[in-house]
Amino acid sequence: MQPSKKAAQGGKLEIKTHKSRAFSHLNVGKLSQFIKNREGDNSAKLFLRDQLGLTGMEVSITGYPPDYAIPFFHSHKQNEELYIILGGEGKMQMDDEVIDVKEGSVVRVLPEVSRYLKSAPDSELLFICIQAKEGSLEQSNRGDGVRQEREPLFS
Numbered sequence: 802m803q804p805s806k807k808a809a810q811g812g813k814l815e816i817k818t819h820k821s822r823a824f825s826h827l828n829v830g831k832l833s834q835f836i837k838n839r840e841g842d843n844s845a846k847l848f849l850r851d852q853l854g855l856t857g858m859e860v861s862i863t864g865y866p867p868d869y870a871i872p873f874f875h876s877h878k879q880n881e882e883l884y885i886i887l888g889g890e891g892k893m894q895m896d897d898e899v900i901d902v903k904e905g906s907v908v909r910v911l912p913e914v915s916r917y918l919k920s921a922p923d924s925e926l927l928f929i930c931i932q933a934k935e936g937s938l939e940q941s942n943r944g945d946g947v948r949q950e951r952e953p954l955f956s
């Protein structure tokens with residue numbers, strides 16, 4: 802149960818992670834800070850796998866300033882991605898299809914698909930991206946959850 806300190810990738814964001822056998826917890830602070838300039842990088846991205854000890858997924862929180870994109874397309878070898886747009890607006894291209902995205906947009910992209918995401922000229926963009934191996938999920942929700950008969954330690 803030792804708290805550890807790590808600097809987030811690409812900036813001075815101080816991360817204190819609480820890890821125990823039962824769970825890992827961190828607070829990344831105001832999500833709007835992911836949009837601010839940090840050390841010359843005009844976007845900010847935090848990967849949570851190492852921070853939290855994730856074993857079945859990678860999760861990143863990313864902010865783009867207006868009119869910003871990572872300047873290349875990318876695909877993946879085996880991971881599907883789920884983009885959850887938390888705020889702002891932009892466009893996303895998957896192979897030769899372009900869609901508008903905004904707060905509330907949820908986009909799944911197959912591994913081999915070439916993708917590109919850009920914030921609108923007048924809008925920041927804040928999103929979470931979850932990567933998991935395509936086809937790896939064997940059960941979820943009621944198939945995996947097990948009801949426990951306990952009382953909470955708080956009210």
Ligand code: ZN
Pocket residue numbers: 875876877882
């Ligand atoms: Zn990716």
